Amino acid sequence: MYVLRRLPSLLATLFAVSLLTFLMTSLLPGDPALQILGAENATPEAIAEVRAELGLDDPLPVRYLAWIGDALTGDFGRSYRTSEPVAEAIIDRLPVTAEVGILAIIIALLVAIPVGMLSAYRAGTRTDKIISSTSFGLLAVPNFMVAIFLILIFSVTLGILPATGWVNFTDDPVQNLRSALLPALSLAIAEMAVYTRLLRTDMIATLQQDFVTMARVKGVSNRRILFRHALRPSSFSLMTVAGVQVGAIIGGSVVIETLFALPGVGRLLLDSVVQRDLLMVQGVALVIAVSYVVVNFTVDILYSYLDPRISHGRSAARV
Amino acid sequence: MSTARPLDGRVDEPLLEVDDLRTYFDTPRGVVKAVDGVSLRVDRGKTLGIVGESGSGKTVLSRSIMNLLPKNNTIREGSVRFEGRELTTMKNKEMRTIWGAELAMILQDPMTSLNPVTKIGEQITESLGIHLGEKGKTARAHAVELLKSVGIPAAERRLGEYPHQLSGGMRQRVTIAIALACGPKLLVADEPTTALDVTVQRQILDLLESQQHQRNMGLIIITHDLGVVAGRADEIAVMYAGRIVERAPTKELFARNRHPYTEGLLRSIPRLHQPSHTRLQAIPGRPPELIDPPAGCRFAPRCNYAQDKCLTETPLLAPHAAGHEAACHFPVGTTAGQEALERNLAAGRTAAGTPLDSTLIATAGAA
Numbered sequence: 149m150y151v152l153r154r155l156p157s158l159l160a161t162l163f164a165v166s167l168l169t170f171l172m173t174s175l176l177p178g179d180p181a182l183q184i185l186g187a188e189n190a191t192p193e194a195i196a197e198v199r200a201e202l203g204l205d206d207p208l209p210v211r212y213l214a215w216i217g218d219a220l221t222g223d224f225g226r227s228y229r230t231s232e233p234v235a236e237a238i239i240d241r242l243p244v245t246a247e248v249g250i251l252a253i254i255i256a257l258l259v260a261i262p263v264g265m266l267s268a269y270r271a272g273t274r275t276d277k278i279i280s281s282t283s284f285g286l287l288a289v290p291n292f293m294v295a296i297f298l299i300l301i302f303s304v305t306l307g308i309l310p311a312t313g314w315v316n317f318t319d320d321p322v323q324n325l326r327s328a329l330l331p332a333l334s335l336a337i338a339e340m341a342v343y344t345r346l347l348r349t350d351m352i353a354t355l356q357q358d359f360v361t362m363a364r365v366k367g368v369s370n371r372r373i374l375f376r377h378a379l380r381p382s383s384f385s386l387m388t389v390a391g392v393q394v395g396a397i398i399g400g401s402v403v404i405e406t407l408f409a410l411p412g413v414g415r416l417l418l419d420s421v422v423q424r425d426l427l428m429v430q431g432v433a434l435v436i437a438v439s440y441v442v443v444n445f446t447v448d449i450l451y452s453y454l455d456p457r458i459s460h461g462r463s464a465a466r467v
Numbered sequence: 468m469s470t471a472r473p474l475d476g477r478v479d480e481p482l483l484e485v486d487d488l489r490t491y492f493d494t495p496r497g498v499v500k501a502v503d504g505v506s507l508r509v510d511r512g513k514t515l516g517i518v519g520e521s522g523s524g525k526t527v528l529s530r531s532i533m534n535l536l537p538k539n540n541t542i543r544e545g546s547v548r549f550e551g552r553e554l555t556t557m558k559n560k561e562m563r564t565i566w567g568a569e570l571a572m573i574l575q576d577p578m579t580s581l582n583p584v585t586k587i588g589e590q591i592t593e594s595l596g597i598h599l600g601e602k603g604k605t606a607r608a609h610a611v612e613l614l615k616s617v618g619i620p621a622a623e624r625r626l627g628e629y630p631h632q633l634s635g636g637m638r639q640r641v642t643i644a645i646a647l648a649c650g651p652k653l654l655v656a657d658e659p660t661t662a663l664d665v666t667v668q669r670q671i672l673d674l675l676e677s678q679q680h681q682r683n684m685g686l687i688i689i690t691h692d693l694g695v696v697a698g699r700a701d702e703i704a705v706m707y708a709g710r711i712v713e714r715a716p717t718k719e720l721f722a723r724n725r726h727p728y729t730e731g732l733l734r735s736i737p738r739l740h741q742p743s744h745t746r747l748q749a750i751p752g753r754p755p756e757l758i759d760p761p762a763g764c765r766f767a768p769r770c771n772y773a774q775d776k777c778l779t780e781t782p783l784l785a786p787h788a789a790g791h792e793a794a795c796h797f798p799v800g801t802t803a804g805q806e807a808l809e810r811n812l813a814a815g816r817t818a819a820g821t822p823l824d825s826t827l828i829a830t831a832g833a834a
Binding site (some may be wrong): 359361380 | 539564567573579
């Protein structure tokens with residue numbers, strides 16, 4: 149089966165990702181021992197002691213194996229700074245980032261699919277031109293600007309949505325959604341512009357295909373042609389980019405999380421880098437990288453749903 | 468400028484009557500006159516072959532007849548009457564009740580004319596649902612029956628397959644099954660065999676012919692290959708640069724072609740009785756640009772018979788025999804034509820300045 153055939157390459161990618169993550173953080177400048185001890189306590193003996201305790205003097209392969217071995221059992225070590233288990237810190241933050249990100253992508257797709265299709269269907273008309281220039285405009289605005297505008301409108305002027313803070317879903321689902329909405333919208337604006345452009349381009353190409361002409365000659369309505377015949381074959385670029393975006397979003401948007409004071413993964417990563425919290429950085433980076441790989445693997449599998457030729461082998465049965 | 472006349476004197480209402488149809492495209496470079504005053508007629512159960520090389524406007528003609536062209540930047544004049552109903556002014560909404568139900572089409576490349584991501588069964592049952600209201604098991608059974616009728620083995624299994632799992636010939640059979648699904652009165656086949664292997668071409672043409680006879684359906688076969696329509700069409704119209712230059716019943720056309728372009732097309736078909744390595748007679752040059760075509764006969768620059776008159780006066784379709792018309796000042800096989808050719812041979816060039824290779828013409832004349 150297609151999924152099974154892809155599995156070895158997935159595992160190889162994951163191995164490479166973990167190795168790179170480890171090597172990159174090991175190459176970060178600055179000594180974690182110095183950071184832990186603080187400048188005044190850092191006698192050479194104390195530093196040596198901490199380094200030995202953390203295993204920092206072991207050769208790199210030994211350190212990698214020890215780390216990845218523990219990581220496979222879910223133990224990413226403890227923060228150098230707070231002694232909090234890294235895994236727990238990530239599990240605390242991940243739902244916040246994931247919720248905002250997934251909400252953002254859903255909003256973006258809900259807007260971009262109909263708008264992109266309309267733009268393609270009316271290609272070259274005023275409707276299309278208005279949609280195109282609007283999406284270029286939205287693309288050009290950085291998301292922190294969008295965020296500030298949204299805060300101004302919805303929090304300051306209208307006062308209907310909170311500007312900062314986070315409420316857990318389990319505490320209060322309604323408040324949770326309210327606190328997620330503005331950050332999600334800020335992220336969604338640029339996404340929807342990209343998706344609209346992508347879908348428009350692919351859709352215009354699809355609508356010129358013979359099979360669309362065939363569908364018209366069958367007497368199929370325009371709406372059905374757009375949704376049933378043209379949407380699926382036109383959604384490859386959209387799927388690919390949206391997939392990459394899901395991965396990126398799990399990494400968290402540092403800017404948006406900072407602006408809205410969200411306790412997300414992005415901020416955790418930023419703080420840990422600044423404080424040389426090596427194990428924390430390593431753990432977060434690994435989780436982000438693995439999510440990327442897994443999401444893109446899922447997108448690959450979805451391709452074969454979008455286009456049955458993929459799972460059967462493209463080259464087979466041509467004329 | 469109505470030039471539509473009954474070809475064989477019958478007065479009953481034709482299935483399709485195209486009268487002085489013009490289809491121009493407004494492009495940044497100028498107006499492209501893709502179809503420039505075409506009149507045709509197809510009767511029930513009859514086959515019309517439209518023959519012309521690439522760029523002759525035959526595909527635009529088919530799309531224009533089918534009302535499939537985009538509305539913007541397209542200028543369309545003249546009339547297309549399908550069973551007495553005027554199609555040129557019909558809205559898409561109204562067309563949708565005719566498309567698929569009464570008027571069907573198959574396209575050149577079966578690879579691209581089937582939706583690659585939809586199962587074959589669904590592509591057939593779609594129009595059954597729209598026009599006949601068939602759903603579920605009824606539609607499925609009907610689809611199987613259709614696939615069997617176009618000669619697809621293991622029809623039930625094929626319903627669940629995707630187009631890429633079928634060979635080119637099988638795919639074209641599927642598009643024919645789709646086109647025939649709701650029993651259309653007229654089928655327009657645009658280069659139905661061009662993308663197929665030679666052995667498969669014949670099977671597909673035989674299939675079209677047998678289906679046509681069973682259903683008493685009108686058929687228009689559009690092709691660049693006279694051989695495709697030779698034994699099958701009741702009538703052939705030869706198209707050049709947006710116009711019909713000769714029209715005749717098939718036998719008459721092959722026996723007594725009048726237009727030099729038709730002559731060129733006939734000569735470019737390889738013959739079995741010719742010795743090996745005989746050079747094929749290609750028509751020199753290429754079709755003219757359809758933006759601001761020059762005055763006079765559009766074929767003149769490529770024509771062996773071209774005289775001064777051809778460069779200034781546009782020839783109109785004129786009758787030569789029953790149902791046989793040609794648009795030429797110096798028709799092939801007439802004394803005027805023969806004299807024109809001899810004058811040009813003597814001069815070594817035509818009035819349009821095209822050099823004549825006398826040896827080629829001579830051997831062709833002898834053969």
